[in-house]
Amino acid sequence: MxxxxxxxxxxxxxxxxxxxxxxxxxxxxxxxxxxxxxxxxxxxxxSSKENLVEEVLKQREERYWSYLDANVEMDSDSPFILVVEAHGRWLKEHSTKGCMFLRAIEDYAGTNNEIENIARGHKSKLLRYFQELAKRKGRDNERDFAEQFTLLLEGTTSMTTLIGAEQATKHSITMARTLIQHTS
Structure with missing residues (x-):
């Protein structure tokens, strides 16, 4: 090998x-x-188990963003819905037992700054992603919109462990459509 x-x-x-x-x-x-x-x-x-955890998280994050990039057409009429759908497929294919990044935050909070920073950075990047998308699509109050969509994806991830990825995604798409209509 x-x-x-x-x-x-x-x-x-x-x-x-x-x-x-x-x-x-x-x-x-x-x-x-x-x-x-x-x-x-x-x-x-x-060099250590912590270094291995760091690299695992970096690799997983890279795969997640590549997955979203491959499945979301930013210039479409509804990129927000496409993000929710892609996130749901990611959950079904790669993340049915919860969020590895949240686990890292929980397991390493206050004990290993680099692992926690990588995991928190992933969550912050998701928020920035939605904020940039909201700005690009001319949404008012991009920050609030981004926080709402980030919360929607985080909730979808959490609910996957209870009701499955397909059902959680179905509900999140409905919620996303409502959110888009009420914030236009």
Whole structure:
């Protein structure tokens, strides 16, 4: 296995295990065993478990934004609805058990600033994304609009664990349409 393939395998396995069992519920030994690599291979790529968590979060964030970019046409008449739909598909395909970034904030609050900063940065980026989109579409009070849509996506993510991604997304699309109508 080449160096980059081993690194990618470690990241993939670590993300799956962290998502399934939590950051503190998985040890490096389990990641090494399931990745089928030597201990030194892990340490050649990641200086610590915290460094591995940081890289997992960065990779997941990159995949999320690539997913949105590939599924949302910003110049459409309803990019806000497209974002909600794309987020719902992401939940169904990649995030049925809640938000990995919120888990990181909860698990590392006050203990590891870089992990917490990465996770909080993801949430802030979502807010800025909606604010820029609202501004681009000529919405009044972009900040409030962005906060409402960010809250809508966060609620959709939370409800996925209770009612499933399809049902949560269906409700969030209805709410998004209402929000758009009442803020025009």
């Amino acid at each position: 080449s160096r980059s393939i081993k690194r990618d395998t470690l990241l993939e396995v670590a993300e799956r295990l962290f998502y399934e069992y939590g950051f503190h519920g998985v040890g490096l030994k389990q990641i090494i065993n399931e990745s089928n690599v030597a201990t030194m291979t892990l340490y050649n790529h990641f």
